[in-house]
Amino acid sequence: MSNTNCTEFSRLLEEAVESRLPVDTPALRGHAAECTGCKAAWLDAVLLDGALAQWKTKKMLSPVDLTDAVLFRQTADADDRLAVINLDAVRLSTVRLPPVVPLARRPLARRPRWLSRRTAAAAAMVLATVVCVPLLSGRLVSGRLGLRQGNLDMASVPLPSAPHPIVLTNSLTKQTPPTQMPQSSAAARPVRPKQVPAKPVADAPVETVVEDAQSAYLDLAREAAQAVAGASVLVPRPGPAAATAPAVDENDRWVDDVGREFEPVSKNLSQAFQFLFEAVPAEKAPAT
């Protein structure tokens, strides 16, 4: 009568298998003789043990010698890598610049997927605003040309038709930023805050808020476009007199003459901005 139960038998059998020990032990044999269910498992284990013992000792495969083949392939592999490195060095040393293609013949760069036409137009508007507003306020003109404020009256410069500076209004908080655009003394204009219809943020869905922000920026861009479209830029008259730097003693006379030397050139930018605005749908676009 064996003292081993089925659970103990299973544990002992598993341990013997994992330890590669023989399964034909008295404890296992005794339980297998009494228990029909465990007997089948034990017989299978004994059968496999015998087969494995023969399988391990019998040479099923003829010996193989891979040494020369492996070393040959390793050498060839190293040579290939060296050749690739050398080839790269040759390519780098004989690198040629690509032929210059005229701008008109260059293929158009594909616009990234994330940059939609509407986004591009809005970005162009904002960029134009950022560039043109300081120009119109006179800071850029006076700074670049080094003109004295007193000698060149900025009031004589034709200013854009927009009679007010652009004031950003936060559509989400309905608050106007405390700082306004810097104004030159001559170009000071009454402030007309941009009225943007806004909805309470707490009640408005995200799509509505996004649409409000989008329409606000588009209105801002349109306003900037109107201002820029009516602007005139002063450029030096072409010719040797304008291109030659004045002598030091003639500086005052040159400054006096600078008003006459400058030629107002009106650039009608409305067509360009019209083109950009046509890219933006007139109605509210769905929020993305």
Add this chain to the structure above:
Amino acid sequence: MTDDAALVQRCLGGEEAAARELVERFQALVFSLCFRMLGQREDAEDVAQDVFLRTFRSLKGWDPKRSLKPWILAIAANRCRTALKARPRNTVGGALHLNEAVAAGSADARDLADELETAVGGLRDDYRLCFLLFYQEELSCAEIANVMTCPEGTVKTWLHRARRELAERLRRRGVVPNVEYQLH
């Protein structure tokens, strides 16, 4: 420094004799595993060469604290699995090689070892690899789990199922243990 570590250091130093020694030391293990996994001698030779080439390329990444044998066998196991995946589905590689191997023996050599060899070739790839690593390469379950990148419990399960399937195949082939009479 262990023997493996010294050998690897010499290999990394570019010593050809060391490379030769490394191949000679492990080629039997690697080739037999590849042969029993792939079932065709030519494929096994190609894959075994690949294994050693990859071994030499990756020697810098070997951890000297670990044994070299399971590390190389892991490379071999991965290469075998890749080669098996690249095969068409209808190729019965396992059964093929076993017939070749058995046919190489004598006419009445259909003994227990041959029967087992045939049965091993019919196992599922995972079970076969697990069985070969355990009984042929004599790795522990933990080492096999590292080689096959699976939990140790999975290895034990696969090993148990492989043994059960093999015993069943042997029984179907009429092979019975000669100890049964002693139980009665």
